[in-house]
Each structure stands twice: as C-alpha cells, then as structure tokens.
Amino acid sequence: MVVLNKQGFKLPRVEKDKFILLLRLGLEYDRAKGTFCVGSYNNIERLTNTIAEILGEDEVAFSQTCIHCGKDFACSECKYAESCATRNLPFHCVCPRCLKSGGKLEDTR
C-alpha cells in the first residue's frame, strides 16, 4: 500500500485518456510543479481506485490531517479504521494522540 500526501503527489506519466479521466474524477494538476492534488471529493472512491491502478498497487491511502494539531497521520494508526466508512480517504480527522489527550474542538475554530 502506498500513502500519498493529499497536498500534492506525483504520478507516473499516463495516457491522455487516463489523464482526462483523472481530472474528471476530481484530481487537479499543477503544471508548474508537476504534481496532482484532490480538487473534488464527489467521486473519491473511484478516484483512489484509478490511482491505485496507475500505481499498480492493491490499495492507496491518503495522509490524514488532524484538526487539532494540524499534523499528518495515516489511518493505520487509528483504532477505528476498521469500522470507518471513509478509511484512507483524504479527509480531516482527529489523530489518536489528540483524541486521547481530549483536545477541544472549540480550540480548532
């Protein structure tokens, strides 16, 4: 499994049709940096499957951003990952450390 940084990640060069498909599914391409990032989350499951296919992996995972400390972490660190409907998708969450220390949501606002 590959863990991608949702702020920007690189993909191997793909055919035109595949590239168009990626953009249609919600990926954005930064021509200057040559990196991709997720712009729309409406087809996120299909998008991650397509990326996995391009990378030749069974599964790809995105890094998660903690809304308390702002640090990135992986879903594999979370004990609720098994029952999470959005596991490995690039969304905000609370990291295990902040959850244990009982950080207040109010502080993040």
Add this chain to the structure above:
Amino acid sequence: MREDLLWVEKYRPKRIADVIGNEEAKSAFTDWLKNKHRSKKAILLYGPPGVGKTTLVNAAAHEFGFRVIEMNASDARSEKAICKVAGPATAFVALDTFSSESKGNVLFMDEVDGIAGNEDRGGVSTILRLIEESRIPVIMAANDPDIDKLRPLKKVSALVRFHQVRIPLIIAMLQEICQKEHIEAEFEALERIAENSQGDVRSAINDLQSLAEASRKLTLQDTVGLSARNKDVGMDETLGGYFSAKSLLEASMRLSRSSVDYDELLMAIGDNLPLRYRDPAELAEAYDFVSQADVFRGRIGTENWHLLRYFFNSLAMAAAVSPGSYQPFSLISPPIRVITLFWTKGRRTMLNNICGKIGQRCHVSRATAKTDVVPYVKAMLSRRKADEIVSWLELDNEEVEFLGKLNRL
C-alpha cells in the same frame, strides 16, 4: 423552550466552523455561496442523514448575511406550491440587498429526493424552471442523489458530496457536550455511542442525551441498550412507554424502537389520545401533531423512509404536549378501526357478493350497485313484491334476509 430540551437543537452549530466533519464539502459550498459569479445558479448537497447538510446551509447563510427561504419535506411541493412560495422569492432581488448587512435571499429546498407522489406532481420540472429563471442562489439537499427523478436537477447544479462523519470527530464533539452539560462520561462509553451512530451526528447526540441526561453520569454499562435496538417491542409496550414518556426525546426513542406497523401505531395513538388528555385544548394540540404525522406517513409511502424521523418527531410532540399531566389509563389496543374491520368482515363480504350479482345483471360496477341500486332493492323487498326481482338477481334466502336487516351501507 421545547427545542432547548433537545441537545441536537441546543448544540446546533451557528457558525460554519462549528459544523464538524466534511471540511472539504464545507469549503466547496462556502466558495460557491460567496462567489457572485457562480457558473451554476443551483447547488445540490447530498449525503447520508445527520452529517450536517441542513445545518451548514443555515450556519453559512447566517454568517454571510443571507436570509433563507426554506421549503422542507413537511411542505407540499407541487408545481402550484413551489410557484407560490419560491416563485416571487427567486424572481426579484430583495431591496435590503443593497444595505451592507444583508446579501438578500437564498432558496433552500431540503430533502428534494423526497419529492414524490400525487401531492408533489410537477415538482421537479418546476424546480428546474425556477433554477433557470432564478435571480437568487438555489440550494438543494438530498440523501440519495442517484434516484432517476433527480437526474435533471443534477445536470443543472453544482454537486457537493457529504460523507459520514468520522468516529474520532464524533467522540470529540460528544466530549465537548459532556463538558458543557457537566456529565462524567467514560471514554469507552462515548466511543460506543460514536461507533453505533454510523457517522450520524444527530443520532449520536440523541443517544448521549437519552443515556446521560438524567443521571449526569455515563458508563460503558449504560450503553449496552444501544445494541438492543432491534429487539421486538410490541404495541402495548410501545403505547405504554410512549404515553408515559416524560420528555419529547423519550417519546421519540420509544417510537423509534417499536416494531409495530406504523399505520397501526398512528391509529392506536389517535384512539388513545382522548384517554390521555382530559383537557380539550391539550387534546386538540395533540391531535394536531398526530395529523401532521399522518401527512408524513403519506409522504413516506413505500420508499421515502428518510422522512421517517419527521413522522416520529410529530408523533413524539403529541405525547409531549403536557408530560406532567399523565395519569395511568387502560389502553385501547389494537386500534378501533382494525377491530371494526375484523367484526364487520362477514357483513362486508355478504354485501360485496350481493353487489357483484346486481352489477352483473345491471351492467354497473359493484360500487355503483352499492350506492345506486341496493337501496331500491331493499325498498322493493320491504313491500313484499319482490319475488321477481329476487329470482332475476339470483339472490338466496340468506342474502334477502341480510338486505332486509341492512340499516346503512
């Protein structure tokens, strides 16, 4: 006052930042709302219930100074009704738009996937026309965007998907509520509630309130009941718990955990209300809520089950008109209508057979025979000049006797 009793209302976010989860959807929506040159005049927010779609719309409108004109599932959404409410609102720009405080109106149509049936005929095509001609932003929310009738709306709208709220976020929010309500809660108990909610923040808050409000303490042991939700709860147990409920929430919980058929439940509650409320004003108020619930039951039909919470809410309101006045009483169960239908089944079958014979002879439907012919046949039989008509209609003695005794149809 009643709203404050429910924590989901008490802690309903007032600002965009207070809405938990779905950060990406939140920013996509607020970007669309803030943008004066929107590429699409309408936006469709979709996702499972209880993830903050409606809350976000209200919070964002409040924060950006929009006034929300809302049509939700409780309103009829036929062509006529939509034109009446939304037509004038979308055709003109409000004058106060030019003041610094207000940005004008937004039209918000909640539960658009619930537009169905005869009451809402022409609803979707009217919304489409409205979007095309609208001079104000049109916001729609739906749980299931994949149903066929929403396809035309999806084509003309920007789409924003909401996902289930993650368990750690729900736990963090429950911790915050516990702190504000001075509740000592075990972390594992909150964990259990969050996992049980399946990403539905509203149900997680309701569960927390029902388990911890009274004792101000919450242990893992208290949450054992959460997994027993599918246990069969019959009519008597449901009605007993419902009528003796001390709060709106308790009544709502009793209803949602019942396994009784919803139509029978509605009838049984209607039958028992006069025994529950002796004060005519309270009784009238309670019946008003039951009639609202009846409207929702009709709108649910066989497919719009996401509207079930409105049905339960209205019924729960009927039980919470005056919780303090409860006196135990003997419940009427099963419903009077069901009992009546049971007792009159033989009579109805007999009349139906007679109408069938008459209909065949007179070339009319059974219904017409019942209303237009049977009264005359009965009159003929009473004058003892009926041998000819009896043989012509091929009525037997039992049927002739039945018609002779028939008082009303």
